[in-house]
Amino acid sequence: MVTAERRGGGEGVRGLYPFLYPGPGGTDADAVAQAAASTREKVAEIADLRRRVAALHATRIVECARDMAGRFTAGGRLFTFGNGGSSTDAQQVATTFLNPREGRPLPALCLTCDVAVVTALSNDAGFEVVFARQIAALARPGDIALGLSTSGGSANMLGAFREARARGLLTVALAGYEGGQLAESSMDGVLDHLFIVPSSSVHRIQEAQTTVYHILWEATQHALRDSTPIGT
Template identity: 60%
Template sequence: MTGLESLYPFLYPSSGGAGSGERVLGEVAASTREKIAEIDRLRRRVADEQAEEIARCARAMAASFAAGGRLVAFGNGGSSTDAQAVAACFTVPASPGPALPAVALTADVAVLTALANDVSFEVVFARPIAAAGRPGDIAFALSTSGGSRNVLAGLAAARRTGMLTVGLAGGGGGAMAEPGTVDHLFVMPSSSVHRIQEAQTTVYQVLGELVRDELRRS
């Protein structure tokens, strides 16, 4: 078996003998069902264990927005695109509600690459927060490990500025779970990066909805 046949054996039943295509498709279907069940279990666990903290965080974020605060989101890799999704979740809501001021630091490629090239990758989030962050703004940090040094540096800069800090992490929370690191931390208890990011997506979308509910009630 070579080339495309080795990559996609289910497209070439003859290469693996009679029934090989059906067997592979069956294995893929079983794997898909297990992954769906796994993320469902993780989301239910996060909801069961962290729902009250999510509600408290939403109230704090709503108070920040009501007082003129802005949200700044940041993260690395897949979390960098999640940071942009967080910003979009608040500025362009899927449900009716006001547009809330939110930006993703990872969207400013010029600043990010200039700092990474000229200073250090560790300060790519801390420097913009120190420069433009204001007391009462929201720093929204995403990390699958909870230990990214530039994310931790960004949170430290936000605390010095007097910003509300919100963190999403995975596993055991990493360094983000250490006392005094973040005001509101939500840990996705999984070792799978995929499941962590899927659960984090649910958390920040729920936060977006709850924040708008709080603002409507105020």
């Protein structure tokens, strides 16, 4: 039920979510019908986008998983990072690899989880190096750097990948739109794997990226199944 309080929301909210507000002479039933139609539309959008991503990247996801499995088998660790909503996704990636409901636990750390470190680096050195500095301090050759971005243009992401490449890490990036700066020639030789979700909707990009990294985890588990135990 759409309440009177909701109907009284500002035009800003009304402009973003018009289906929550009955039009002139409209009813709550009209608003519910519009909300349902909007939901169906968004479900169709993400289903179509996931099919497109599968067509674009399925083979390359398997290749990336094999590379990651090789690093893990040799004792490598996974470092994940991102900004804003992508920071939350980066934390989920690390959690998925480190504490799976099934399969082999793998060493993983998200570089946004320690608030003290993030704020210290941001305040003292600058936000553009908040990930690169952590990679410089923690990572070693044979590790993995995985970053998520919707725009593909965040300076701290670009810097982190360059630092990771210089230190011999496997570099994996997920981006939206057309890939942003992560897809430009300046990143040639910096990224081992780049998965672009071809959408201009931040919501749809992040939803599709969630699918990509869960499949990447599953494919990595498959690749590891018959490999040498980690750390040996």
